[in-house]
Amino acid sequence: MxxxxxxxxxxxxxxxxxxxxxxxxxxxxxxxxxxxxxxxxxxxxxxxxxxxxxxxxxxxxxxxxxxxxxxxxxxxxxxxxxxxxxxxxxxxxxxxxxxxxxxxxxxxxxxxxxxxxxxxxxxxxxxxTKFGTQEQKDELIEKCLTGQAGIGFGLTEPDHGSDATWMETQAVREGDDWIINGAKRWNTGMHRASHDVIFARTSGKDGEARGITAFLVPTSTEGFSVDFFRWTFNMPSDHADVSLRDVRVPSSAIVGEEGHGLDVAQGFVHENRIRQAASSLGAGEHCIDLAVQYARKRVTFGEPLARRQAVQWPLVELATEAEMLRALIRQTASELDERHHLEVSDKVAMCNYRANRFCCDAADRAMQIHGGVGYSRHMPFEHIYRHHRRYRITEGAEEIQMRKVAGYLFGFAGPNKSK
Incomplete structure (x- = not known):
């Protein structure tokens, strides 16, 4: 098969x-x-x-x-x-x-x-399930699944996005506790979160992946503050600016190994990017489906829009890209099931940035084919565009994804990295 x-x-x-x-x-x-x-x-x-x-x-x-x-x-x-x-x-x-x-x-x-x-x-x-202690699992997993608890993800900072190894948030050991100081941005879900996974440098130098630790911090902890929700292209917003001032947590709050927090951050990233790509593909196909239906029934100057090459050809291009994306996404997902994720990291990046861009293109074209009604909020295209436009920045901007592909292609990174 x-x-x-x-x-x-x-x-x-x-x-x-x-x-x-x-x-x-x-x-x-x-x-x-x-x-x-x-x-x-x-x-x-x-x-x-x-x-x-x-x-x-x-x-x-x-x-x-x-x-x-x-x-x-x-x-x-x-x-x-x-x-x-x-x-x-x-x-x-x-x-x-x-x-x-x-x-x-x-x-x-x-x-x-x-x-x-x-x-x-x-x-x-x-x-x-992958990195938590048994105590963390027992406390939170079932509550997260039933909506009684929620976990935020505090990686991005005001001055550091994709360059996470340069983060400025610091955690210093004090006995069996850690004192965390810093700030996070685009901390999703903080209006309801009971806990936030805060990534902080505990050792090493700026630019080094080793030395960053993940801490599971209750949002009720003294010194932890949700300061501001940034309004976005697609509202509502649950993306907060968070500050930490002398936040004290025990060593039992560490998720994964001390100094290996980026392993936690990347532990589900490839799976998530493949799913995101598949969702963008499906949403883009929905836009194509609606555009084709409309073009077949909409009559202008005596004949359906579907008979005009100016309408046909852009949708042909998009439909062709959808078929190629589906094959690439499913092949890459299958390889991700069978191989170490770093062996197919470049393929995951290809899927992600191309599918997210495809969805935006499909929503824009469907909007154009529908004319004025397509531009209205009575059709789904503006909502789909605004949401999936976000994916070209979050989960690793498309430039970061392309950089990953280039690294594998030219031997700067990956299994064929030049000695």
Whole structure:
């Protein structure tokens, strides 16, 4: 079987998901005017404009109900280890799932703005299962899955983004405790987070990967402050500026090994980038699907738009790119299941930056083909564009992804690195 073919077990899973969406999720979206979170009112209704621009409680309560139903149906934990109730899904299967759900368009079943889906993308839980102590696992995993706790990720700083080895946040040992001082930016989920994973330099020199440690810090700790939520291109915002002033935590707060915090930061990054690429592919395909449907029925100057080459050819280019991306994403996901992630890091980077760019291009073209109505918020294109435009910066900017590909290509990095 090629990676472009889908195993019968995965086909059955997708069919059961579709049935669950029709039976449980679409009726939930339709009741109590919950459609306001997905139609032209979506940005306004999702955002608590008077409270820092964070997500409204009603919006997140609806997402929580969706997750609870998906968990009860056996889908929400699908990619997690069996010991925490999951099915240990493969990277290939998760790529297929993410593309499938995103291609269905905007809806409660899979709202990428919040990384909320009937099949969760549990980066914090994956971090704990892989690097956490038993005490950390027992305290947080189940609470994170049921919405009783949440974990933020404090890596980026005001003056340091992709150059994480130059971070300025410091942690100094004092007996069996550590004292942390510094600042973080784009700290996602801090309006609800019970804990924040803070990366701080504990040894070594600027520019060295070794010497950075990850600390699991309760947000209630004295000296920990959520200062400001940065409003973004796509609202609401849960991206905070955080400051730490003499924050004291015990050594038991360390996640992973002391000095090896970047291993924790990178522990799920390749899997996450593949899933992100698959979601961008699916969302872009949704834009193409709607553009083709509209072009077939929209008549101008006596004939359908679909008969005009000016409409056909851009969509042909996008459809061709989608096919090539699907093959690359699934092949790379399959290799990620079978090989060490650093052996395919360049392929993951290719998938990620090309798929994110493809989605933006597809949303823009669909908007153009729909004309004025495409530019309105009564269509999904502006929302899809604004959200997926973010992915060209977060999770490693596309320039960083291209740099990774170049490093492998020219032998500066990777398994074929020149001596």
């Amino acid at each position: 090629t990676t472009n073919q889908v195993a019968e077990s995965t086909k059955d899973l997708l069919a059961r998901m579709d049935q669950f969406i029709e039976r449980e999720i679409k009726p939930l979206q339709a009741q109590d005017d919950n459609e306001r979170f997905f139609d032209h009112r979506r940005e306004y209704e999702r955002t608590d404009w008077e409270n820092g621009g964070i997500p409204r409680r009603e919006w997140e309560d609806l997402l929580r109900e969706m997750k609870n139903r998906a968990d009860k149906a056996g889908f929400f934990r699908h990619d997690l280890p069996k010991e925490v109730g999951g099915n240990e899904s493969t990277n290939l299967e998760m790529a297929i799932i993410r593309e499938h759900l995103a291609r269905k368009g905007l809806g409660l079943h899979n709202d990428l703005q919040d990384e909320s889906s009937i099949v969760g993308n549990h980066s914090g839980v994956h971090m704990l």
